[in-house]
Amino acid sequence: MDCSFIDATSKSCKGVIAALEGAMPAMQKGSEVKVKVSGIPDKIDVYAWAKRKGHRVASEDKNGTLYVLGIIKG
Amino acid sequence: MMLMVSVQDLEEAKQAVIGRADIVDVKNLQETLIGANFPPVIKQVREAFPKEIHVSVTLGAVPNQVGTVALAVYGAAMLNATSVKVGFVNTDYKTALDILVESKKAIEGTNTKLIAATFADSHLYGGLDPKSVISLAKESKSDGMLIDTLTKDGRNLFDFMDENTLKSMVDEGKELMMSTALSGSLKIGDFDELVRINPDIVGVRGAACSDGDRYGGKIASSAVRRLKDELERRISGELDVYA
Numbered sequence: 001m002d003c004s005f006i007d008a009t010s011k012s013c014k015g016v017i018a019a020l021e022g023a024m025p026a027m028q029k030g031s032e033v034k035v036k037v038s039g040i041p042d043k044i045d046v047y048a049w050a051k052r053k054g055h056r057v058a059s060e061d062k063n064g065t066l067y068v069l070g071i072i073k074g
Numbered sequence: 075m076m077l078m079v080s081v082q083d084l085e086e087a088k089q090a091v092i093g094r095a096d097i098v099d100v101k102n103l104q105e106t107l108i109g110a111n112f113p114p115v116i117k118q119v120r121e122a123f124p125k126e127i128h129v130s131v132t133l134g135a136v137p138n139q140v141g142t143v144a145l146a147v148y149g150a151a152m153l154n155a156t157s158v159k160v161g162f163v164n165t166d167y168k169t170a171l172d173i174l175v176e177s178k179k180a181i182e183g184t185n186t187k188l189i190a191a192t193f194a195d196s197h198l199y200g201g202l203d204p205k206s207v208i209s210l211a212k213e214s215k216s217d218g219m220l221i222d223t224l225t226k227d228g229r230n231l232f233d234f235m236d237e238n239t240l241k242s243m244v245d246e247g248k249e250l251m252m253s254t255a256l257s258g259s260l261k262i263g264d265f266d267e268l269v270r271i272n273p274d275i276v277g278v279r280g281a282a283c284s285d286g287d288r289y290g291g292k293i294a295s296s297a298v299r300r301l302k303d304e305l306e307r308r309i310s311g312e313l314d315v316y317a
């Protein structure tokens with residue numbers, strides 16, 4: 001399975017979503033992108049965005065206040 | 075998530091900033107429940123703090139007069155407000171859109187952001203559907219949206235709109251790259267829901283007053299600090315908002 005990575009820790013919440021939106025067109029259905037975000041608000045935004053767009057958050061790893069979320073393109 | 079505290083004068087603004095408010099929202103409770111304050115007050119508050127402290131200006135529920143509102147919005151921009159909020163109650167969709175479009179034109183080239191606002195309890199006043207704020211903001215290219223309440227009788231935002239509805243609106247607003255704000259007699263007891271909804275901004279007044287009284291009370295730094303601390307405890311995960 002293809003997997004790309006986005007470090008969104010320096011981005012605002014809108015920047016996180018914009019980065020994911022930007023990455024999706026080049027991805028094939030079923031492939032995964034991992035995104036690193038800097039806290040709970042960004043994590044909540046990513047879950048909400050994935051649900052609205054028909055993608056799936058398949059994994060969540062926590063490291064201190066950082067989260068790495070694995071999103072499968074729907 | 076930023077904490078916005080509604081203030082009526084410079085002294086209240088200072089208390090809000092000492093208590094670590096991110097935004098001071100200048101309004102005038104004597105002029106309807108959510109009216110606009112006077113330019114000298116707004117100027118005084120803006121000049122008292124660095125740009126990092128956002129100073130927003132509330133115009134309240136505006137009249138159905140496109141030019142009048144656009145000029146007021148322009149005035150807020152000339153006072154270097156970080157944002158200016160234009161609220162609609164008894165306004166039809168088209169007029170509200172015209173007002174926002176002209177208001178946006180009026181502040182072109184300034185750093186002031188235009189925020190479209192509706193009221194969750196608008197139906198009690200025969201007003202505009204609060205959910206229309208998203209399309210109004212989108213069509214007018216406003217920078218953000220706010221949902222507030224007009225009723226100040228102890229009921230709050232969640233008495234008029236449920237968490238799922240608000241969450242869906244906030245998510246849609248964020249997807250459109252708007253700033254999203256929720257307000258309306260919010261208290262610490264609402265913070266779990268608010269963090270789950272995750273707007274960019276949470277607005278308070280009564281809960282930031284020394285005695286919890288939005289009219290008789292005054293903004294107290296200790297109350298603001300407590301609100302900020304409680305919000306941060308939830309955002310950091312110290313308190314689980316899903317528990």
